[in-house]
Amino acid sequence: SFSPHRLYSIILCKSAQGYLGIVSALVGCPQGSVKNQKYSRLFRPIDLIFPEINDKIKVHWGCSILLRTMRKSGLGSNALERSGDMNNLEIPVGTSDFAEIRQNGYYYVDKTVLISELLKTASNKVTLITRPRRFGKSLGMSMLENFFDIRKDSRTLFAGLEISQNKALCDEWMNQYPTISVSFSRVFGLNYTKAYDMLTMVIADLFNKHLYLIQDGKGTDFENSTFKHLADGCASEKEIKSSFLLLTGMMQNYYKKPVILLIDEYDVPVEKANNNGYYAEMLDTMKSLMQALKDNQALKFAVVTGCLKIAKESIFTGTNNFVSETIMSSRLSECFGFVQCEVNQILADAGIEGKAEMMKKWYDGYHFGSVDVYCPWDVMCYVQKLMTDSNAQPDNFWKNTSDNAVIRSFIDYAGASITKKFETLMDGGYIVQKVDENLTYDYLHSSEENLWSMLYLTGYLTRLRDDEIGEALPEDTVALKIPNREIQELFVTEVSKWFKENASQWNKNALFEAVWRGDCERITGEVSTLLRRTISYHDYGEDFYHAFLSGIFAGAGYQVDSNKEHGEGRSDVVVCDTINGRVAIFEAKRAMTLGDLESACDKALRQIDQRMYAKDFEDEYDSDHIHCYGIAFYKKRCFVKKKD
DSSP, X not given: OOXXXXXXXXXXXXXXXXXXXXXXXXXXXXXXXXXXXXXXXXXXXXESOOGGGTTEEEOOSOHXXXXXXXXXXXXXXXXXXXXXXXTOOOOOTTOOOHHXXXXXXXXXXXXXXXXXXXXXXTTOSEEEEEOOXXXXXXXXXXXXXXXXXXXXXXXXXXXXXXXXXXXXXXXXXXXXXXXXXXXXXXXXXXSHHHHHHHHHHHHHHHHHTTGGGGTSSOSOHHHHHHHHHHHHTOOOHHHHHTHHHHHHHHHHHHHSSOEEEEEESTTHHHHHHHHHTOHHHHHHHHHHHGGGGSSOTTEEEEEEEESSOBOTTTSSTTOSSEEEEOTTOSTTGGGSSBOHHHHHHHHHHTTOOSOHHHHHHHHOOEEETTEEEBOHHHHHHHHHHHHHOTTOOOOOOGGGTSOOHHHHHHHHHOOHHHHHHHHHHHTTOOEEEOOOSOBOGGGGGGOHHHHHHHHHHTTSSEEOOGGGOOSOOXXXXXXXXXXXXXXXXXXXXXXXXXHHHHHTTSOOHHHHHHHHHTOHHHHHHHHHHHHTTSOOOGGGOHHHHHHHHHHHHTTTTOEEEEEEEETTEEEEEEEEEXXXXXXXXXXXXXXXXXXXXXXXXXXXXXXXXXTTTTGGGTTTSOGGGEEEEEEEEETTEEEEEEOO
C-alpha cells in the first residue's frame, strides 16, 4: 500500500520494450513522455527519461484508482517503493477550494466522475443536487468551476485524476466556457434587512471578479451603469433581483459562448429567513434571482446545490429541463461522501490500523440511492485526529457545525405518536414513514410527515436498504433509522437538553414533599407520571434513569450529585437540602421484567447498606433526615422502597 503526496522511488520493470518506470500521471510531467497507452487509468509504463526529477517522483491524487489498476495488472503493491513517513498526510479539513487543495498537495479523494456524469446530461438546463451538510457539495462545485472556467488553465490541477483520462471530453469542455460560481452560504441575518445586506455583498463580490466586462467597451451604457452599481454594493432592489440575468448576458456577449452557472447553498437564505421570521420577503428575492434559470438564451446549463429540494413552484417556477438529483436518486450517489473502498484506502494511506470498525460505527450508515456512504467531513476530521494521537476516540464533529435546531424543533413538536417513534429510533430500531422530497420551509412544521421528511433529507435519518427490512412496506413509504453513533449522540444530547429545560418547569412539589416524608407510594406515582412525559433512549438503560433522576431535582434549589463517591462506592443520585438539613440518597436499578421491580429495589437497598453510602452524611445530618431509597425502573414504570 502507499500514500498520496509521499515520494517514491521508481521501480524499473524489465519488459520486451526495455526498462519501464511505473508512475502516476504527473503534474508537470513533460508532454510526450507517455508513449505507451497499455494501461488505461492513472498510471502508464513510460520510458525512463526524466533527468529533471532524478530517481524520485511525487505520487499525486487518485491513488486508490492507481492501486486498483496495478493490482488488476498483476503488479502487486511492490511496484512502488515508499520513501517517507506514511502518517503525515496533509488533510484539508475545512477547505473547500479545489485549486488550493491541488496546488498545495493536500490529500484529495478523486470525485471528478461528477464532471463526466453531469456532462452525460448536458442538455438539462438546470440540475439541482441536494445532500446533507458536510457531504462535499462546496468542494464539488469548486471543482466544477475550475474545470469549466474559460479564464483558467486547469490542466495541472486535473492531471492524474480520473477525468484527465478522457482526453476528448477534456478537450471539449476543460476551460472552454465562461463560468459563474456563487455561494449563498453567507446570506443570513436576524432580520430581512441584515440578510439582504449580505446578499448585496455576495453579488458585489461576484461582479468584482468580472470587472473586465465593463473595461472593453462592449456593454451598453445601461449595462455598464447597472454593473457598476452591483459591483459597488449600491444597487437597487430590482438591479439585485436581475443581476444574474445581466451577468450571464454580458459574459455571453463578451466570450461569444453560452455561460455555465454554478450556485452553491441556494437554500441557505430561505432556511435562515424561515428561522427568523422573514421568509416571504427572502423567498420573493430568491425567486427573482433564479429567473436567470428560466428561458435564458445566454445559459449553457446550471448546477445548483443545497440541502433541500424546495418545491419547484416555490423557487424554480417555470424552469424548463429541470432535473433534481436527491439522496433518493442513484446517478450521483458516489460523487458525494466516501464509499467503503475509499475509506479503506484513506486509512491505509495514513498508516492507521485497527480503526476501520470504529470509523464505520460512527460515521457510515448513510444510504444514498443504491450506495452506502460515509460522511466525508467526519472521516477526514477523525483521520486528522488519529494522525496526532493513534489512540484518539471518535468525536461528534457535526455538533459544532450547526445548532441542530431541526432535532430540537421536532422534539418540541412531539406528541405521543412522535415520542414513541423517537424512542424506537434512539433504541436502534426503524420507523416506516412517507417522505416528501418537495418541501417548502414555511410548511415544515405543518405536519408530522414533513418533519420526518426534513430529518431524512438533512441527514439525521437515513433509509434502510431493502435487504435490511424484514417486511413488505406500504406503497410510497420508506423505512428510516438513525445512520450511526455520531447522529445518535446528537439525538441524545438534544433530548437531554429538552428534558432539563422542561423538567424545571414541571410542578414537582408533590414529589419533593413525598421524598422528605418518606412516602414511597406517592414517590412511585409521581416519578411514573414524569417518566411518561419523557423521551427515553439507550433502551431504557441505567444511564438514562440516572440522568432522569438528576434532572428532576436539578434547578429546584437542591444540591444534586450524580455518581459521586460516598462511603465505599459511588451512589447514583444524592439530593441535599442544605437549608432544611436533610438529604435523600437514591440507588437506581433497571429491572429486566415488570415482575422484577420489587426485587431490583431490594438489591438497590442492599447496595446502599453494603457500601455505606449514608456514612458520609451522619456528622452533618440527623439520622431521621437521611433518606435512603432504592428505586427500580422498567421502561416507563418504577417502584420505590425506603431503607428502614
